[in-house]
Amino acid sequence: MDTRILISIAVIVGILVAVMVAFTMRRRRRSDRLKQRFGSEYDRTVIQEQGDARRAEAWLAEREKRVEAFPLRELSPIDREGYAMEWATVQRRFIDDPSAAVGTADRLVGRVMIDRGYPMTDFEQRAADISVSYPTVVENYRAGHSIVIRHADGDATTEELRQAMIHYRILFDELLQPDVESAKVQPIHQNRKAAEERAS
Numbered sequence: 001m002d003t004r005i006l007i008s009i010a011v012i013v014g015i016l017v018a019v020m021v022a023f024t025m026r027r028r029r030r031s032d033r034l035k036q037r038f039g040s041e042y043d044r045t046v047i048q049e050q051g052d053a054r055r056a057e058a059w060l061a062e063r064e065k066r067v068e069a070f071p072l073r074e075l076s077p078i079d080r081e082g083y084a085m086e087w088a089t090v091q092r093r094f095i096d097d098p099s100a101a102v103g104t105a106d107r108l109v110g111r112v113m114i115d116r117g118y119p120m121t122d123f124e125q126r127a128a129d130i131s132v133s134y135p136t137v138v139e140n141y142r143a144g145h146s147i148v149i150r151h152a153d154g155d156a157t158t159e160e161l162r163q164a165m166i167h168y169r170i171l172f173d174e175l176l177q178p179d180v181e182s183a184k185v186q187p188i189h190q191n192r193k194a195a196e197e198r199a200s
Contacts, residue, residue: 037135087169094161102165109141112176134175140166144171
């Protein structure tokens with residue numbers, strides 16, 4: 001075979017290998033970025049997609065794009081104070097009427113989300129949207145909501161309702177933070193401990 005043809009083939013093969021390596025590295029960087037950003041939410045999404053990391057990553061990237069289009073904003077100090085006072089009232093009400101208090105807490109979290117700029121869609125979409133900015137506490141939102149659903153079916157105990165209040169409080173506190181980015185740095189166990197202390 002002609003040497004020029006062999007050289008051409010080697011160059012083409014080299015280019016193809018370089019392109020494949022670059023594509024693989026790009027995918028790995030994207031995966032690493034999504035894992036770092038979403039933490040356990042990344043793992044949860046992979047499980048939801050039956051272990052298909054590619055589909056899970058595409059879904060997470062789509063979430064990011066969706067949330068980037070939202071007009072997210074901070075609450076004013078007056079709004080934060082007003083919401084904090086409302087929460088204190090709901091928490092006091094829990095002693096006499098746990099069921100009503102948890103329902104009110106659920107609605108209060110929804111109102112804060114709307115004021116922050118999140119659209120009120122079905123619950124799963126809201127949780128997906130929240131996971132972009134608050135990946136470490138979205139599980140609290142899901143856990144609290146799950147208890148509320150079970151309670152509506154008559155299956156939740158008073159202790160579980162108390163846990164729902166704690167779950168909602170963790171997300172509520174994050175939503176009230178003046179800086180959206182600050183929600184991404186505090187470890188979840190610190191958030192949970194602080195909320196449990198306030199709820200008890």
